[in-house]
Amino acid sequence: MSEALPPIDTAKFVAAKKAVEYVEDGMKLGLGTGSTAAWMVKCLGELVRDGLNVVGVPTSTRTAELARTQGIKITTLDEAKWLDLTIDGADEFDGELNLIKGGGGALLQEKIVATASDQMIVISDVSKQVDRLGAFPLPVEVIPFGMKITQALIEETLVSMDVAGQKVTPRMDGQALYVTDEGNHILDLHLQRIGNVRQLALVLNQIPGVVENGLFVDICDKVIIGHSDGRVQTRDIVTGEVQDEQIGQDDAGNIFSDIG
Numbered sequence: 001m002s003e004a005l006p007p008i009d010t011a012k013f014v015a016a017k018k019a020v021e022y023v024e025d026g027m028k029l030g031l032g033t034g035s036t037a038a039w040m041v042k043c044l045g046e047l048v049r050d051g052l053n054v055v056g057v058p059t060s061t062r063t064a065e066l067a068r069t070q071g072i073k074i075t076t077l078d079e080a081k082w083l084d085l086t087i088d089g090a091d092e093f094d095g096e097l098n099l100i101k102g103g104g105g106a107l108l109q110e111k112i113v114a115t116a117s118d119q120m121i122v123i124s125d126v127s128k129q130v131d132r133l134g135a136f137p138l139p140v141e142v143i144p145f146g147m148k149i150t151q152a153l154i155e156e157t158l159v160s161m162d163v164a165g166q167k168v169t170p171r172m173d174g175q176a177l178y179v180t181d182e183g184n185h186i187l188d189l190h191l192q193r194i195g196n197v198r199q200l201a202l203v204l205n206q207i208p209g210v211v212e213n214g215l216f217v218d219i220c221d222k223v224i225i226g227h228s229d230g231r232v233q234t235r236d237i238v239t240g241e242v243q244d245e246q247i248g249q250d251d252a253g254n255i256f257s258d259i260g
């Protein structure tokens with residue numbers, strides 16, 4: 001049964017629907033994490049049930065569970081070795097398709113998987129598009145041992161780099177520290193605006209105790225931006241091409257999805 005979606009879900013759904021058009025039979029796919037990526041997994045599940053043969057490497061236990069319920073074959077990155085395409089969401093993206101990721105805590109596996117892919121497509125609603133990254137708190141995954149020292153070293157580094165804001169807060173899950181799929185914690189860096197994204201990404205990873213940061217630089221090739229009226233815009237950073245189109249509408253102009 002066709003069902004009209006609320007505006008934010010429509011934007012995510014149409015971006016996801018467009019992204020799976022890039023999936024070809026036989027591909028090895030990185031499956032992202034988050035509410036937008038979940039739409040992509042559902043759209044992919046529909047194609048798989050129609051006979052598409054793909055194997056997916058999930059970037060979190062949440063995505064692995066969803067992929068299984070959708071009937072998508074999954075494997076590990078080590079088994080797959082290299083991937084054709086990763087499709088994932090983002091918390092922010094700029095004009096060069098640099099990203100902030102990790103709002104859902106999955107940045108480490110997401111970065112490993114995207115880096116091990118020929119291509120990364122980001123799917124997003126238009127609200128994540130920014131001139132400069134940094135309004136969204138930058139997640140940094142740190143090991144539990146000596147976490148307070150790691151936090152202090154990050155704060156010192158931010159001061160020395162003169163990055164605006166500089167408040168660092170441990171991510172919580174109720175009363176306890178948030179624990180990632182890898183058993184680590186997350187520090188959220190409230191920076192407001194990041195001047196030199198590339199430099200900050202490199203410097204953060206030099207600090208002992210930091211496992212990975214949520215800045216994705218030179219990893220994303222294409223962004224598909226969904227709008228609540230069903231329009232999608234696809235921007236390719238490699239070719240510079242920009243394409244606009246309309247996705248799935250009924251006669252009354254409602255965007256619909258048969259995907260449960």
Ligand SMILES: O=C[C@H](O)[C@H](O)[C@H](O)COP(=O)(O)O
Nearest residue numbers: 034035036102103104105106
């Ligand atoms: O850790 C989570 C991921 O990086 C997500 O892709 C990101 O937070 C965007 O999630 P959503 O699509 O739910 O906004």
